[in-house]
Amino acid sequence: MDDLLHTRRRRRGKRRRRIYIGLAIVIAGCVTWYFWLRETPQERRQKRDAAVAAADAIVADTIKAARRPIEVKAAAKQKAAPDEALTAKWEEGKSVRLKGKLKKHQSVFKALENRGLEPARIQPVVSATSESFDFRKSRPGDTWTAEVNADGEITNFRYQTSPEDIWETVRNSNDSYSSTKIDVPVDKRETVLAGTVSTSLWEAFVEAGEAGKIIYDFTDIFAYSIDFNRETQPGDRFALIIEKVFLEGEFLRYGRIIAAEYISQGTPHRAFYYESNSGEIGYYDENGKNLKRQFLKSPLASVRVTSRYGMRYHPTLGQQKMHHGVDYGAPIGTPIRSVADGRVTFAGRKGANGNLVVIRHANGYKTMYAHLHEVADGIHPGKRVTQKTIIGEVGNTGRSTGPHLHFGMKRHGKYVNPNKVEFARAEPLKGTEKKNYIEEVVDPLSDRLDDARPTVADSGNPLDDPESTVSAPN
Numbered sequence: 233m234d235d236l237l238h239t240r241r242r243r244r245g246k247r248r249r250r251i252y253i254g255l256a257i258v259i260a261g262c263v264t265w266y267f268w269l270r271e272t273p274q275e276r277r278q279k280r281d282a283a284v285a286a287a288d289a290i291v292a293d294t295i296k297a298a299r300r301p302i303e304v305k306a307a308a309k310q311k312a313a314p315d316e317a318l319t320a321k322w323e324e325g326k327s328v329r330l331k332g333k334l335k336k337h338q339s340v341f342k343a344l345e346n347r348g349l350e351p352a353r354i355q356p357v358v359s360a361t362s363e364s365f366d367f368r369k370s371r372p373g374d375t376w377t378a379e380v381n382a383d384g385e386i387t388n389f390r391y392q393t394s395p396e397d398i399w400e401t402v403r404n405s406n407d408s409y410s411s412t413k414i415d416v417p418v419d420k421r422e423t424v425l426a427g428t429v430s431t432s433l434w435e436a437f438v439e440a441g442e443a444g445k446i447i448y449d450f451t452d453i454f455a456y457s458i459d460f461n462r463e464t465q466p467g468d469r470f471a472l473i474i475e476k477v478f479l480e481g482e483f484l485r486y487g488r489i490i491a492a493e494y495i496s497q498g499t500p501h502r503a504f505y506y507e508s509n510s511g512e513i514g515y516y517d518e519n520g521k522n523l524k525r526q527f528l529k530s531p532l533a534s535v536r537v538t539s540r541y542g543m544r545y546h547p548t549l550g551q552q553k554m555h556h557g558v559d560y561g562a563p564i565g566t567p568i569r570s571v572a573d574g575r576v577t578f579a580g581r582k583g584a585n586g587n588l589v590v591i592r593h594a595n596g597y598k599t600m601y602a603h604l605h606e607v608a609d610g611i612h613p614g615k616r617v618t619q620k621t622i623i624g625e626v627g628n629t630g631r632s633t634g635p636h637l638h639f640g641m642k643r644h645g646k647y648v649n650p651n652k653v654e655f656a657r658a659e660p661l662k663g664t665e666k667k668n669y670i671e672e673v674v675d676p677l678s679d680r681l682d683d684a685r686p687t688v689a690d691s692g693n694p695l696d697d698p699e700s701t702v703s704a705p706n
């Protein structure tokens with residue numbers, strides 16, 4: 233009996249040992265898999281950053297390609313002849329042509345004085361030019377030319393802020409000066425851009441100067457109907473028809489967006505540029521409804537916002553005691569705009585809110601903007617603001633766990649969910665005007681937007697789209 237028991241125990245012991253060894257192997261395997269094969273959050277972040285960088289590079293290259301012809305021509309010009317006018321000085325008894333580029337903190341007056349001209353000869357020219365050009369808008373890098381006669385009088389003066397924006401001041405027979413803006417003939421052509429939204433591309437467009445501005449203009453069109461900060465989803469699609477402006481056959485810049493489409497989680501939104509018979513210029517939908525409303529959908533101009541801190545959304549407004557509103561995670565310093573015309577009723581520190589701005593609007597509404605890094609200059613109680621006035625910057629003041637904007641809205645003293653309120657629209661098109669608008673604007677442009685829609689199989693990068701002309705300067 234004892235022997236039998238002993239043998240059984242031994243067998244059981246063996247079986248157990250085998251199970252333990254098996255388990256140990258499985259556990260060791262899992263641990264190895266976990267530490268060796270698993271992507272760490274750091275690696276995932278690196279991968280994502282690499283994807284963003286790659287997208288950035290594509291956009292940057294494309295813009296460079298579009299600019300190249302201008303740069304090449306400019307470089308060729310410079311090499312062809314070193315321009316003496318750039319360094320020339322006026323001397324008594326000699327007529328001369330002067331040319332210059334405004335330096336930092338340099339006024340055009342100072343620039344001309346540096347070239348040997350007398351203040352009394354400069355003053356009437358600058359004063360006449362300021363009748364047509366606002367010198368407060370002058371920037372370093374602006375260029376100017378001056379034809380100066382033997383007496384040191386300027387006979388012709390040109391001030392240029394861009395290839396299209398040139399002001400000319402001429403000397404009249406009675407020695408007075410008159411100034412006008414030169415009408416530079418530019419050529420506008422339309423082009424189509426389309427693509428599928430992915431976070432990295434969105435961010436890439438932001439980083440990319442001009443392209444970033446296109447997306448900004450694009451999101452601005454829908455600022456009353458779509459909150460791009462919260463509603464943008466990978467897989468959303470966009471298409472737009474935009475003007476490209478050419479000067480002497482060379483691509484200069486992008487112009488106005490003529491038509492735009494955004495398909496937000498399957499729901500299409502369309503907008504068409506239109507100047508109404510009453511002189512209202514703006515965007516209307518396919519039924520002639522004005523896209524403009526009393527309130528913007530978001531207090532942040534969309535594209536600067538990242539999801540880094542999460543976009544917390546509280547659908548159960550009014551049920552949480554401490555939280556009435558929408559949180560937007562965004563970097564410190566992101567500008568915040570008033571969502572509607574109104575009057576500031578509070579601007580300053582207020583407990584857990586940190587720096588807070590409160591604005592009263594028409595129809596019994598109030599909006600609140602909390603945790604601001606800084607309240608903008610000039611924003612104080614009693615101040616009138618218009619829709620899109622910058623009222624402060626995103627911050628992390630008060631009871632806040634990371635840089636974000638807390639945005640709240642009240643109507644007649646009660647909190648409301650800003651995303652659920654149907655705000656009043658601006659005047660729609662009616663009658664014959666609406667009929668004409670649909671026939672002449674909506675129908676032809678809709679066909680083009682339909683053609684521009686990317687297929688589902690697209691990579692999501694509009695620059696890969698052979699139909700896209702972002703990169704080609706024509």
Ligand SMILES: [Zn+2]
Pocket residue numbers: 555557558559637638639
């Ligand atoms: Zn909040």
